[in-house]
Amino acid sequence: MKYGIEFKPKAIKDLQSLPKQIQGKILEKVQLMENDLVGDVKKLTNFTPEYRLRVGNYRVLFEIENENIVIYRVKPRDKAYQ
Template sequence: MASYQIEFKSSALKELERLPRQIIPRAIAAIKGLAENPFPSGVKKLAGFERTYRVRVGDYRIMYEIHEDRLIIENIRVKHR
């Protein structure tokens, strides 16, 4: 399987910069992993969207879309349970 090209929306980059320092390396590792396997275990397809998925990294959610060979990181949000 070919690797996907990762693109960040500017809002997602800002959200990544605002994460706690101990979470940033985990989030980056998860995003790099999505380039190789965009459907890891635990991934959820978002209802009402054709190509949008989310994956958890601790208490955070990474939302992304897949367009042909591009993986677009939409946003990273805090979602405490």
């Protein structure tokens, strides 16, 4: 299934605050999800947003809405679930 990708403003701000090398890795993994939810994707329980993508020590928190992957936050693992 082909998904569109949408970044919320907070996710863009989170991403811009990271080193360029980490930004590149995260964007590469997000682009791979366009065709299928590949990578280290996990459905979260009792947490919003519903899904997370693990990229090293960072977590990309997202939901799937109407065939779009909506990315809400990009955080280090120790701050992602607070």
